[in-house]
Every structure is written in structure tokens, then in C-alpha cells.
Amino acid sequence: MKLFLDTANLDEIQEANRWGVLRGITTNPTLVAKEGRDFLPLVKEICSIVEGDVSIETVGNDTDNLVRQGHEIAQIADNAIVKLSTTPNGLAACRRLSDEGIKINMTLCFTAAQAILCAEAGAYIVSPFLGRLDDISTDSLQVLSEICEIYAVQDYDTQVLAASLRHPMHVIEAARMGAHISTMPFKVFEMLVKHPLTDAGHKRFMDDWEEAKSHLGELLPSMQEA
Numbered sequence: 695m696k697l698f699l700d701t702a703n704l705d706e707i708q709e710a711n712r713w714g715v716l717r718g719i720t721t722n723p724t725l726v727a728k729e730g731r732d733f734l735p736l737v738k739e740i741c742s743i744v745e746g747d748v749s750i751e752t753v754g755n756d757t758d759n760l761v762r763q764g765h766e767i768a769q770i771a772d773n774a775i776v777k778l779s780t781t782p783n784g785l786a787a788c789r790r791l792s793d794e795g796i797k798i799n800m801t802l803c804f805t806a807a808q809a810i811l812c813a814e815a816g817a818y819i820v821s822p823f824l825g826r827l828d829d830i831s832t833d834s835l836q837v838l839s840e841i842c843e844i845y846a847v848q849d850y851d852t853q854v855l856a857a858s859l860r861h862p863m864h865v866i867e868a869a870r871m872g873a874h875i876s877t878m879p880f881k882v883f884e885m886l887v888k889h890p891l892t893d894a895g896h897k898r899f900m901d902d903w904e905e906a907k908s909h910l911g912e913l914l915p916s917m918q919e920a
């Protein structure tokens with residue numbers, strides 16, 4: 695399962711990229727607006743930092759206009775993916791753009807029925823939102839599991855991207871169910887690596903090393919600099 699960051703913040707993107715595990719980015723109008731920067735240079739820079747897919751969301755709900763935005767977003771960079779809402783007009787735009795070979799991420803998907811429509815409309819990615827379903831006391835993992843099962847049975851090419859993730863358990867469950875991608879805020883990305891036993895164990899090893907190092911004879915040159 696590929697790990698994406700759900701952000702338009704360059705510092706967060708650069709830091710996660712440095713770890714060597716970042717495979718793509720998802721953005722939305724809220725995340726882009728938060729950065730307070732000019733839209734086009736910002737999304738171009740994001741596309742240049744990350745090798746994988748970068749989803750850039752359309753605005754409005756007129757099919758012809760969504761198709762025009764899709765054409766323009768697809769021109770931004772080779773890895774730019776067009777994000778459309780799962781509405782009737784969004785599906786219509788998805789069909790038209792997908793038929794032209796433009797890659798579409800269908801977002802704001804909350805049910806397996808919507809996910810079937812997205813796949814049938816030719817979407818490259820479908821994005822079920824887990825956290826927002828949990829927020830309204832709906833079992834998001836049940837919905838994700840239905841979508842993964844249906845996509846496997848139907849042999850759909852559309853990738854399942856688990857979105858609106860709030861904690862590492864969402865990421866783990868998405869991986870168990872066979873989601874192709876998980877996207878998450880940077881704070882959840884950081885939570886994936888953090889464990890108190892890792893921190894305590896590392897500190898203990900380093901303390902023991904410092905104490906013993908003068909009696910250990912010849913060390914590797916790089917260890918002397920550590």
C-alpha cells in the first residue's frame with residue numbers, strides 16, 4: 695500500500711519525502727487555502743518535489759467547466775491527477791476526462807454504491823473518507839472493506855485510496871483490507887513511526903555505547919563521528 699500525505703504544506707512534504715517512503719500527495723481546496731500562497735506556483739512546486747501522483751482538486755460543479763479544469767490541471771505536470779467530487783456532474787466529467795486518458799481521483803466518496811459509480815465512470819482512483827464517516831457514527835472500516843471486496847470481485851482497475859485518516863489504526867486496517875493507497879495528515883504520518891519503546895530503547899543503546907566506547911578498541915571511522 696502506497697503512503698500519501700494529505701497536505702499542501704511544503705515543509706511537511708519535504709520532511710516526509712526525506713524518509714524515503716512518500717509515494718504521493720493529495721490536496722483539496724481547504725488544504726491549499728490554508729497555505730496562503732498563489733495556487734499555481736504552489737501546486738507546481740509540490741508536483742516537482744514528489745515523484746508520485748499529486749491530486750489537485752477542481753472547484754465548482756458545472757460539468758463543462760470541470761472538464762476544462764481537468765484539462766488545465768493535467769497540463770500542470772506529468773504527475774498531476776485531477777480530483778472531482780462524487781456528484782452526478784463530477785461523474786460525467788470523470789467519464790469524459792477518463793475517456794481522453796486523463797487520470798481522475800473521485801473524492802468525497804462515502805458509500806460502496808458511490809465507489810461502484812466511480813469505477814464505472816473510469817476513475818483512476820476512488821477516495822473513500824474514513825474519518826468523516828466515523829464523525830457521524832458510521833462504521834468507516836465496514837464501508838472500506840465493502841469497497842475493497844467489490845473492487846476485487848469485479849476486477850476494477852480503479853485504485854482505492856483511503857482518505858480522511860485520523861490515526862494509525864485507520865492506516866493499518868486500510869492495508870489489511872487491500873487498499874492501494876492511504877493518505878493522511880503529517881501528524882498521522884509521524885504517529886506511524888513513533889513508539890515510546892523505540893525511543894527508550896534507542897536512548898538506552900546510546901547511553902550504554904557512550905559509557906563503553908572508550909574500552910571498545912578500534913571503531914569504524916563513521917562511528918567515531920556519531
Ligand code: G3P
Pocket residue numbers: 700720721722823825826857858859877
Ligand atoms: O483530502 C481529503 C481528506 O483526506 C480530508 O480529510 O481530515 O479533512 O476529513 P479530513
